[in-house]
Amino acid sequence: MEERMIASPSFYADWRHVFKLDPDRTIPDEALAAVCRSGTDAILVGGSSGVTYDNTAKLLARIRRHDTPCALELTDPENAVPGFDGYFIPMVMNARDKDWLIGHQTSAIEEFGFLLPWESVAGEAYIVLNGESTAARVSGADSAIPESRVMAYGQLADRLWRVPVVYLEYSGTFGDMSLTRKVRGGLRQARLFYGGGIRTLEQARQAGEAADTVVVGNVIYDDLEAALATVEAVKISAKEQDHVF
Ligand SMILES: CC(C)=CCC/C(C)=C/CC/C(C)=C/CC/C(C)=C/CC/C(C)=C/CC/C(C)=C/CC/C(C)=C/COP(=O)(O)OP(=O)(O)O
Numbered sequence: 001m002e003e004r005m006i007a008s009p010s011f012y013a014d015w016r017h018v019f020k021l022d023p024d025r026t027i028p029d030e031a032l033a034a035v036c037r038s039g040t041d042a043i044l045v046g047g048s049s050g051v052t053y054d055n056t057a058k059l060l061a062r063i064r065r066h067d068t069p070c071a072l073e074l075t076d077p078e079n080a081v082p083g084f085d086g087y088f089i090p091m092v093m094n095a096r097d098k099d100w101l102i103g104h105q106t107s108a109i110e111e112f113g114f115l116l117p118w119e120s121v122a123g124e125a126y127i128v129l130n131g132e133s134t135a136a137r138v139s140g141a142d143s144a145i146p147e148s149r150v151m152a153y154g155q156l157a158d159r160l161w162r163v164p165v166v167y168l169e170y171s172g173t174f175g176d177m178s179l180t181r182k183v184r185g186g187l188r189q190a191r192l193f194y195g196g197g198i199r200t201l202e203q204a205r206q207a208g209e210a211a212d213t214v215v216v217g218n219v220i221y222d223d224l225e226a227a228l229a230t231v232e233a234v235k236i237s238a239k240e241q242d243h244v245f
Pocket residue numbers: 022046047048049073074075076077078080081082083087089090091092100101104105106108109112113115116117126133134135138139169171172217218
């Protein structure tokens with residue numbers, strides 16, 4: 001396996017575990033405090049439906065009561081709230097409608113790009129692999145693709161386009177860890193984010209071994225204790241990973 005080079009330091013360079021909070025969902029203050037104090041590396045704010053400027057700004061203000069780094073996934077220019085530590089711009093590699101790969105992003109940059117704090121902006125090459133997820137429906141993702149194509153999307157984003165983050169998105173279902181490992185092994189400079197369906201310590205540990213950064217979302221709203229426990233599981237897996245890679 002070729003040696004991987006990690007891109008120059010950036011706001012997400014050391015993230016191993018991330019909680020994703022959806023501005024369209026309700027989280028009580030105590031639960032939010034527990035999430036922020038859990039030892040996670042960052043809070044990622046994002047969702048694929050029902051996100052508005054108002055609910056995003058309100059969530060940011062509440063997160064700012066704590067010290068946890070906080071980034072926004074920009075899925076609509078209207079929701080571009082200033083004041084986050086960083087901004088991610090998703091591009092769906094396996095979108096059937098290429099507007100979700102490049103079209104909407106180009107239009108948004110054309111109109112509003114001059115406002116972006118570019119030093120704190122990173123592209124995310126999403127590969128959406130749960131065809132039942134909202135992200136798949138919104139972007140019309142073709143999720144029924146062979147491993148070879150998933151690998152090719154990852155390498156195209158990493159090696160040709162130098163996108164700093166490749167994101168294997170299984171939102172709502174636990175994904176294929178063997179494929180996740182393979183995708184990561186094929187990247188030269190990009191960080192591999194894995195997200196989807198993590199509900200148990202064992203799943204968190206496996207994802208932590210397979211990916212550079214593990215994103216935990218929906219379980220926060222369904223089973224907070226289980227969500228909090230994923231932090232330690234991912235961090236422990238980091239130690240194992242250091243010996244493997
Ligand atoms: C100060 C400041 C910040 C100024 C900004 C100025 C500005 C507006 C600049 C333009 C920025 C820009 C380029 C914006 C582009 C926005 C855009 C249209 C991006 C496309 C996003 C995209 C590909 C969406 C498809 C769906 C997707 C992949 C979403 C990613 C997030 C995600 C998967 C969330 C999970 O969703 P969830 O709802 O949790 O899903 P489940 O139901 O399965 O749980």
